[in-house]
Amino acid sequence: MLERDLAGLADCRAGYLIRVGEEGVADNGQGGIVQSPDRWPQGAIALGRWQGEPLAVIAETGEAHWPTPREWLARLDERDFALISTALQVVRWARDHRFCGRCGGAMRQRPGEFMMQCTKCGLRSYPRISPCIITLVTWRDRLLLARSPRFAAGRFSTLAGFIEPGESAEEAVRREVLEEVGVQVGRISYYRSQSWPMPHSLMLGFYAEAASRELRVDGVEIEAADWFDANTLPGLPPSYSISRGLIENFLRGTARRE
Numbered sequence: 729m730l731e732r733d734l735a736g737l738a739d740c741r742a743g744y745l746i747r748v749g750e751e752g753v754a755d756n757g758q759g760g761i762v763q764s765p766d767r768w769p770q771g772a773i774a775l776g777r778w779q780g781e782p783l784a785v786i787a788e789t790g791e792a793h794w795p796t797p798r799e800w801l802a803r804l805d806e807r808d809f810a811l812i813s814t815a816l817q818v819v820r821w822a823r824d825h826r827f828c829g830r831c832g833g834a835m836r837q838r839p840g841e842f843m844m845q846c847t848k849c850g851l852r853s854y855p856r857i858s859p860c861i862i863t864l865v866t867w868r869d870r871l872l873l874a875r876s877p878r879f880a881a882g883r884f885s886t887l888a889g890f891i892e893p894g895e896s897a898e899e900a901v902r903r904e905v906l907e908e909v910g911v912q913v914g915r916i917s918y919y920r921s922q923s924w925p926m927p928h929s930l931m932l933g934f935y936a937e938a939a940s941r942e943l944r945v946d947g948v949e950i951e952a953a954d955w956f957d958a959n960t961l962p963g964l965p966p967s968y969s970i971s972r973g974l975i976e977n978f979l980r981g982t983a984r985r986e
């Protein structure tokens with residue numbers, strides 16, 4: 729488990745390291761992403777403590793073919809997701825916030841915090857986290873699953889979308905479901921959340937009971953949608969995704985009721 733006590737690591741220069749490239753994350757030679765303890769290279773950013781020892785991330789360029797984040801998520805234990813998710817998001821933040829968005833001045837990280845501050849005007853920048861809703865719409869024992877044109881052939885999934893400024897998560901669930909498949913939603917209940925570092929989403933999982941059943945697919949974000957049951961399931965999202973968790977958890981519940 730990653731202990732997020734950054735304040736105690738402000739002067740730390742050695743410990744475990746995660747190496748993040750432009751496309752992938754380095755293997756440690758034993759199937760994991762955490763490299764053996766050593767002196768940290770220049771530019772390493774402390775992330776916290778892992779197994780009691782300091783852990784940092786370094787951004788590298790020109791890597792060979794390191795596994796992609798998605799390949800790692802399929803491979804790692806779920807308890808290690810926080811490591812790769814934190815490393816990827818902190819590296820992206822440091823890379824994309826080198827200059828102030830207000831005055832163009834250089835930004836510098838404050839040691840012991842995930843905070844960059846403009847050296848000219850003082851504007852502060854924190855790692856960006858973009859909240860998204862992801863929802864399984866249900867009607868009795870039926871699941872509403874849809875596919876985006878970007879999906880692999882035959883795969884369907886739950887509906888998802890970014891929360892817009894000024895909107896609550898529940899409002900985003902109702903809006904996204906109506907926009908994407910034309911269904912009105914009744915009762916909404918919270919499931920759980922998952923950090924999704926491609927590139928910096930926080931997925932908030934919900935169940936939504938359908939108040940109407942007719943589907944009207946938007947044809948842009950969604951190219952097909954349908955009602956399924958446990959015996960007629962299409963190809964599903966990968967096992968590590970919260971989308972799959974929403975589906976499996978619902979199917980376990982309906983199996984118990986029979």
Ligand SMILES: [Zn+2]
Nearest residue numbers: 828831846849
């Ligand atoms: Zn500035």
